[in-house]
Amino acid sequence: MHDRALTSLIALRRILRATESHARLLARETGLSTPQLIVLQIVRHAGEATAKTVASQAGVGQATATALVDKLESRGFVRRQRGDSDRRQIWISLTDTGRAALEAAPDPLHENFTARFEQLPDWEQAMLVAALERIAALLGAAGLDASPVLHVGAIDHPGDHPGDHPGDHPGDHPGDHPGAG
Amino acid sequence: MHDRALTSLIALRRILRATESHARLLARETGLSTPQLIVLQIVRHAGEATAKTVASQAGVGQATATALVDKLESRGFVRRQRGDSDRRQIWISLTDTGRAALEAAPDPLHENFTARFEQLPDWEQAMLVAALERIAALLGAAGLDASPVLHVGAIDHPGDHPGDHPGDHPGDHPGDHPGAG
DNA sequence: CATGATTCTTCGTCTTACGAACTATCTGGC
């Protein structure tokens, strides 16, 4: 009965251990820790991102996100630019250095993972993405309203959550923030 | 770039963070952090273990292992006994308190995940299991050995899990040590 | 005993991570 749960747990453990141990190796090679790398990728993916976006997408608190961005900024990988329309917001964008570092840095997980992942048939990629997000939700959202339905339609749009892809926050900032120009 | 791969990575990261977060909550209740729990499990599994064994099985350096054992010792969960034949070695064993704590401590993942997992519709459970195993395979295929922590971690159901039987890594702890003396 | 290897500990440091408090800013009500 909870055979599947157990199987999932074991697989999950293996995944966790694998990612952790691999991340450590990688951090040594690239000088970038996994969270830092993730922040870089989020920023690149979003084009520009606020600290809040970075925090929520990276799955950490704002304070932690600030610390991460601090480090990245001090190394010249990202820059901060205060928003024009809403001056509370700070838009984080990649510098050329950061972009280069990101290009040079391998994936935070196995290169094999990405390589193999990309070779999977489309439906399976979609399945894995959906499953991972589902699991993240299962583990993460304590107060998740028990909507057991995975909207299958959203599978094709992994940018389920706001701010995931660049053009996703058009009303968020009128586009007059500095980085765009 | 690899949109889905990135999404997977982020989701994976969120899973990691969620797990850590749960572990932290649990740590407050039980007073045991995940690494500490792992050390306890390793020690229990081995009966007695040297610091080196603990370090290598937990996948951390000796210094870290010492720190963890320090914490556990200060809480009375383990004891250190200098080896008789080789007095450089320190044999770490569970105290009754530690054994009790280990019995009482729930699996850091088990609680939330299992409960929610089992509320999912059947097809989704199946999907998640398949996805997790797929991902574990993708990650693990690069020669990452399944950490001993894995099956030590599955203490709740030692005989239940398939394909993850102990005895995969024998010979690490001699057994001729003078612990009884 | 001297030398070198080993085992573990200590020390200093780095990184992540959080909550709480704080500043700055925006928004709404008056």
Place this chain on the structure above:
DNA sequence: GCCAGATAGTTCGTAAGACGAAGAATCATG
């Protein structure tokens, strides 16, 4: 205009895990 509340981000204090380097104790060997 101005105050109150909400929001965004930072700073501060704290804690844990993790590592490398250096040190102490011990063993094995010559």
